[in-house]
Amino acid sequence: MPGALREAVITLVGGVADRQVFYVSDWDDQRRAAERMGRTADEFCGWPLAYRPEAPGSNRWVWTGGADWPKARAERRAA
Numbered sequence: 047m048p049g050a051l052r053e054a055v056i057t058l059v060g061g062v063a064d065r066q067v068f069y070v071s072d073w074d075d076q077r078r079a080a081e082r083m084g085r086t087a088d089e090f091c092g093w094p095l096a097y098r099p100e101a102p103g104s105n106r107w108v109w110t111g112g113a114d115w116p117k118a119r120a121e122r123r124a125a
Contacts, residue, residue: 054105061109062093073107088117 056073058066068076076094085092087110096111 057106058097059100059106059108061096061111061115063097064109070105087111088115090116 053069053071056068056070058064058068073094080092080094083091085095087093087096093111093116096109096115097107098110100106100108
């Protein structure tokens with residue numbers, strides 16, 4: 047029960063998960079799972095990898111995926 051332990055949280059800013067809040071351990075698990083599956087920040091299933099800390103050590107993570115994310119969807123629209 048992370049909440050009972052008052053675990054720190056990460057707040058996401060912008061992108062597909064705007065304003066969602068994760069416990070740090072859950073957020074780390076999300077990112078590790080995407081990496082283990084070989085996902086990239088450009089893929090839909092790799093969305094956690096498209097966020098970066100606002101500043102080193104920050105608990106706010108900002109979207110870096112861009113407006114035409116995921117790339118496959120943008121490529122389909124262009125075709």
